[in-house]
């Protein structure tokens with residue numbers, strides 16, 4: 208048996224308020240515990256989006272009633288909330304800016320608006336961006352110019368990771384995460400997964416891009432699932448929304464990579480616990496750990512998952528390493544496939560006085 212700290216997933220979409228048929232705070236946080244994550248940071252592209260005091264308190268009320276694991280909630284940058292958002296900084300996981308087109312209504316196209324948000328959001332509070340390619344380069348340049356710490360979400364391409372690596376070597380105040388689907392899938396997997404189901408932003412990339420992520424892992428700060436559940440009916444429909452469920456498959460994939468010497472256990476703990484805790488300023492979860500059977504070899508099947516999405520792009524893949532038990536703040540919250548904590552057991556990590 209292998210014992211890991213309670214892992215932190217700094218990028219999940221739990222779909223509540225608004226699209227609880229895809230996921231809600233109960234099913235999403237049950238999936239987190241089943242996947243070995245005792246803390247999740249929830250993205251603001253819900254319906255309505257979380258972008259003011261009223262919507263933040265709505266999300267936090269729902270989470271308080273339903274969450275099985277600990278959490279914090281991001282607020283989203285909009286066209287007209289740059290001056291008001293900072294008043295919510297202490298209650299939010301951080302601020303999220305969508306600088307390219309993806310799922311949800313929160314895209315910011317105007318660079319003047321980026322600058323305003325970079326200026327106003329407190330310099331010591333997490334600021335995350337979805338930015339790809341040229342957009343990433345532009346946001347990085349702005350972060351350096353403004354000496355503004357910025358965290359880049361789901362970096363997926365060789366040009367992007369090399370740019371971030373070079374900026375870090377010059378002392379830029381930037382951090383980044385990569386997602387399991389960009390580490391373990393490429394565009395060559397699209398025919399097997401199916402074209403609608405393969406839709407994700409950033410898109411599945413080339414083998415060279417995938418290799419660059421592995422080769423530059425020392426420039427990566429966090430692993431983040433970007434758990435983005437949509438139903439199979441939606442994914443197989445006429446306008447498939449982008450996103451993959453990922454909370455329950457991430458750790459088994461990482462452990463398989465450890466087993467294949469692509470990664471060592473110390474790096475895994477840095478990427479899934481130490482670094483996200485530092486970057487997002489999260490309190491310790493006392494008496495919290497994850498037990499793993501590191502020898503269990505098992506096939507991933509969507510129908511076995513706790514997520515309401517009920518499917519996975521990793522269908523049928525054999526992995527080595529299985530979460531057997533999770534203890535959160537002294538309570539046994541997951542054992543042998545069953546989530547044992549009650550909805551509402553989870554704590555708002557921003558409400559904990561340290």
Ligand code: NCD
Pocket residue numbers: 220252309310311337406407408409433435436449450451
């Ligand atoms: C995410 C979603 O569905 O909310 N989709 C995705 O493809 N990653 C949005 C996002 O993280 O960009």
Ligand code: ZN
Pocket residue numbers: 309337360361408409
């Ligand atoms: Zn994104």
Ligand code: ZN
Pocket residue numbers: 218219220250433434435
């Ligand atoms: Zn996301």
Ligand code: ZN
Pocket residue numbers: 471473474
């Ligand atoms: Zn090592």
